[in-house]
Amino acid sequence: MFSFSKFFLASSLEEAYSELLKNKKNIILGGTSYLRMGNTSWNTAIDLSNLNLNYILEKEDFISIGAMTTFRSLETNSLLKDYFGEIFNTALKDIIGVQFRTNVTVGATVFSKYGFSDLIPVLLALDSKVKLFNGGILTLESFLNESDIRRDILVEILIPKKVCKTSFQCVRKSKTDYSIINLAICKFDNSITIAVGSRPGKAILARKTMDIFNHSENIENEIINAMKYIGNEIPLDSNMRGSKSYRELLLAALLRKGIQEVLN
Numbered sequence: 001m002f003s004f005s006k007f008f009l010a011s012s013l014e015e016a017y018s019e020l021l022k023n024k025k026n027i028i029l030g031g032t033s034y035l036r037m038g039n040t041s042w043n044t045a046i047d048l049s050n051l052n053l054n055y056i057l058e059k060e061d062f063i064s065i066g067a068m069t070t071f072r073s074l075e076t077n078s079l080l081k082d083y084f085g086e087i088f089n090t091a092l093k094d095i096i097g098v099q100f101r102t103n104v105t106v107g108a109t110v111f112s113k114y115g116f117s118d119l120i121p122v123l124l125a126l127d128s129k130v131k132l133f134n135g136g137i138l139t140l141e142s143f144l145n146e147s148d149i150r151r152d153i154l155v156e157i158l159i160p161k162k163v164c165k166t167s168f169q170c171v172r173k174s175k176t177d178y179s180i181i182n183l184a185i186c187k188f189d190n191s192i193t194i195a196v197g198s199r200p201g202k203a204i205l206a207r208k209t210m211d212i213f214n215h216s217e218n219i220e221n222e223i224i225n226a227m228k229y230i231g232n233e234i235p236l237d238s239n240m241r242g243s244k245s246y247r248e249l250l251l252a253a254l255l256r257k258g259i260q261e262v263l264n
């Protein structure tokens with residue numbers, strides 16, 4: 001179990017950020033489910049829960065999701081369903097249980113760039129941006145590409161407001177285990193976006209495979225070609241959950257299922 005010597009209930013983001021910078025061992029608290037898995041002794045634990053960062057709001061061009069929003073809120077939110085179909089519910093419903101998902105937060109998950117995340121590929125396929133307190137707004141893709149973890153606070157996620165067809169596919173050895181591989185697809189008009197996660201590395205966009213579909217007159221005709229291609233494009237690896245070659249086979253099969261789902 002983690003521990004900390006001081007607790008700081010922030011009354012503004014400015015205050016939280018300045019407290020974070022005071023000591024390398026100061027940390028931001030999300031839902032603390034992941035922090036509780038470690039044994040680190042921290043200096044000051046900074047709580048954002050008084051900052052009204054638990055929201056899903058419709059803005060002019062974006063849907064904005066506050067950092068302290070829980071997975072359960074994403075799963076059950078009707079605005080997200082209206083724009084993006086069932087993708088949040090499908091991706092998150094098998095993570096442990098309802099109580100757990102009522103606690104874990106969006107900001108902690110995205111800021112930590114977990115390779116095993118089921119949420120990050122969904123946000124990536126939906127072309128999301130992240131808003132950092134100090135670093136401003138940047139695309140989720142460029143944020144994930146940074147190898148260093150910044151000293152910053154993730155404030156919100158911005159998803160472009162486009163009604164699209166979506167699909168989330170994954171394989172788990174058992175319910176509640178981490179995905180062996182996962183895949184999120186978004187189809188807006190005739191443009192396809194594909195994100196692959198649990199490779200087991202951080203989620204990435206399958207840009208060349210997307211090009212195969214997006215340069216074709218008939219998406220369905222390209223499925224077999226893209227299934228052969230995606231395993232070469234996406235760097236995959238082995239870990240305790242599955243071998244690289246197993247992931248290659250799964251990825252091709254999940255791609256076919258996902259594309260067929262967004263075409264229906």
Ligand SMILES: Cc1cc2nc3c(=O)[nH]c(=O)nc-3n(C[C@H](O)[C@H](O)[C@H](O)COP(=O)(O)OP(=O)(O)OC[C@H]3O[C@@H](n4cnc5c(N)ncnc54)[C@H](O)[C@@H]3O)c2cc1C
Pocket residue numbers: 027028029030031032033034035036037067094095096103104105106107108109111112114116117118119152153154155176177178179
């Ligand atoms: C047992 C277990 C099983 C899991 N299984 C899955 C799974 O199958 N699929 C899946 O997708 N996920 C899974 N997860 C991950 C989970 O869904 C969350 O992504 C994770 O717990 C982080 O959320 P949290 O709110 O608990 O973060 P915390 O534990 O509170 O924080 C995690 C890190 O994020 C930092 N942080 C928190 N908020 C912010 C912020 N706003 N800005 C900057 N930094 C911040 C913290 O300082 C800390 O370093 C699992 C987690 C656990 C513990």
